[in-house]
Amino acid sequence: MQVVCEDVRFARGAFVLTCTGTFGPGFHLVTGRVGSGKTTLALLLAGLLDPLSGKVRRDGVARLTLSFQNPEYHVTGATVRAEIGSYGADVAEVSAETGLADRLDDDPFSLSRGELKRLHLASLLAGEYDLLVLDEPFSSLDCVQKRRLCRALEERRGGITVVFTHERQVLPAVDRLWEVEEGKVLDLGAVPEAIPRWRHAPQYLRDALARGDAPENVTFRDVMEARCRTRD
Numbered sequence: 001m002q003v004v005c006e007d008v009r010f011a012r013g014a015f016v017l018t019c020t021g022t023f024g025p026g027f028h029l030v031t032g033r034v035g036s037g038k039t040t041l042a043l044l045l046a047g048l049l050d051p052l053s054g055k056v057r058r059d060g061v062a063r064l065t066l067s068f069q070n071p072e073y074h075v076t077g078a079t080v081r082a083e084i085g086s087y088g089a090d091v092a093e094v095s096a097e098t099g100l101a102d103r104l105d106d107d108p109f110s111l112s113r114g115e116l117k118r119l120h121l122a123s124l125l126a127g128e129y130d131l132l133v134l135d136e137p138f139s140s141l142d143c144v145q146k147r148r149l150c151r152a153l154e155e156r157r158g159g160i161t162v163v164f165t166h167e168r169q170v171l172p173a174v175d176r177l178w179e180v181e182e183g184k185v186l187d188l189g190a191v192p193e194a195i196p197r198w199r200h201a202p203q204y205l206r207d208a209l210a211r212g213d214a215p216e217n218v219t220f221r222d223v224m225e226a227r228c229r230t231r232d
């Protein structure tokens, strides 16, 4: 199973995105500045945009989904109950997990942005996908929810998970790092070898590298463990 970008080129006015690379099974983290082309790449990977030239091949991918940054884009149900059901997810489970058991008959648009994001992600992650593309899944979540989301993503087995994010504090452990620089998609390689090449690395990771520590992954916990190892 893999998503292969073969000489992909996409343009909108002056903006051009290019990508050659393979998203294999595992967890991919894609970062880049505002407007660098992350959402464009997410849409191309999920097949919601077609390249102008080149090809996005989805080998062995039968079930795929894309989570938009704005949870409102996903709403189709008139009630929270109907909304959870629209994903094919278990209403009791998802409502308990999200603390929305007493809001089942409410309009999803009456929820706060964070509540709606949580509802969307919990409903979505109840499903199984060969390719799961998440655009800014951490936005609108508090720290506790971000950590829960990291755990849920890390626990996924099999398939390809691609997370596009600006998040700088709470990150999941990942297998491969990518960066988008002004439309150019760069495969930095597998973690941990890719970490020193990561220009968008959060400050805690930069500090660790500057100290000479060698974290095994990108989470704050990995940095703390590397610090302990170095001191030993």
Ligand SMILES: Nc1ncnc2c1ncn2[C@@H]1O[C@H](COP(=O)(O)OP(=O)(O)OP(=O)(O)O)[C@@H](O)[C@H]1O
Pocket (backbone or CB within 6 Å): 012, 013, 015, 032, 033, 034, 035, 036, 037, 038, 039, 040, 041
């Ligand atoms: N529908 C559109 N029409 C014209 N230009 C667009 C359109 N959508 C995006 N763009 C432009 O394409 C470029 C890349 O946008 P994209 O949304 O992929 O960036 P991004 O890295 O996801 O940004 P952000 O971090 O703000 O989410 C930007 O310059 C953006 O203004």
